[in-house]
Amino acid sequence: MLDRNPIPLFPLPVVVFPDQIVPLHIFEPRYKQMLADVRTADERGEILPIGMILGEDREVQGEVGCAMLLAKVLDEFDDGRLNIIGRGGRRFRIARIAEDKPYLEAWVEYVDDAEEPTDPVLLAKAVAALEKLVGQLEEVTGMRAEVGSLQNAFQIAQVTGLDLEVRQQLLEMTTENGRLHALCEYFEQIIPLLEAEGKLHRLASANGHTGSHK
Template sequence: MSDYLPLFPLKLVPFPGEQLNLHIFEPRYRQLIQDIKEGDGLMGIAVFLDQLKPLGTEVKLQEITKVYEDGRMDIKTIGTRIFEITTFDNPKKGKLYAGGMVVYKSNILKVNKALYDEFVFFLKEFFRLIGHEVDLTSSLVNSFTLAHKIGLKIEEEYELIQMEAESDRISYLIRHLRRIIPVMRELELVKSKIKMNGHFKNLDPLDF
């Protein structure tokens, strides 16, 4: 399935299902937001790293939370689906902002229970080590839900959206967690030793 989307290049990788709050200040993007507000509310966040990347994420405008006197605005959006850009018009004809034809990528959510349970196990350990409580009992937790919170580089986040199968994404995140959790455990041990060494100690005099 293909469509024509207004495109907003940004140096970030939004994920489907993720809330994304944006501060809009450039005139071209203020025009974009006004246009989608009056239309279907959809635009594409085109991922820009060292250059414009082929993949991006469609997001839906949920709310314009604040409009400033000078026209700037704060908006709330939510990621919907991943797309690949097939044509890029900068600017879109008759507009200040870019647009392009996109093809939506499939998103295969099926994953076997053993792999999913392993993923949740490592997530729990990661969040225990950083001292955050996260509810992982919900069936809504998938490979995208917490991916921005587990220390991925932006290039790794982009790798994640290139994968169409949930099992591939979860396997990728498990490998990442397997790499960083031992380092985090070592740091936790070091911190506990530093904390212990900071206390005053009562030392018995040695009897020579």
């Protein structure tokens, strides 16, 4: 069902997932105005989410975005700039865009998953593959990412270095098992490449350090 009122759009070259914590620095005048409107609505007891959508400037590239709720204003500067924390909420599909204000607005239809139980075997497989990927990255870079407790595909995707196209595809999928399956396929493709890179890294590190023989 089409939502009755439009929501502000914030096109950025990022893909935000539900429940994702999003730190943002707001400095452009149009987005300062957008935040002012969001906060005014909040003072009236209304919830006005910010439509995070893949794009840039006034160009919208994605059809599905994530309605981010303003969680906290961290800093307000004298020139009107703000540091904020947002939290990803429901996904939406754009029905119509309005350009009457300095920032874009859109009438949206919210997107929900089809009802189906999550396959625990598939979830465990995706988490195990991610942990293996993290281990491979640590071997290559010397740095280890903290994975934590992961309960769904969106949480897994947040800690995975997916490109924007793959992230957008996951956002648009309407089944949890479909997202988990897509992540498993991605890991199956990328892990062998990292394993090969790790072997090259070990060979390079050992070069010249094998000792001398007399």
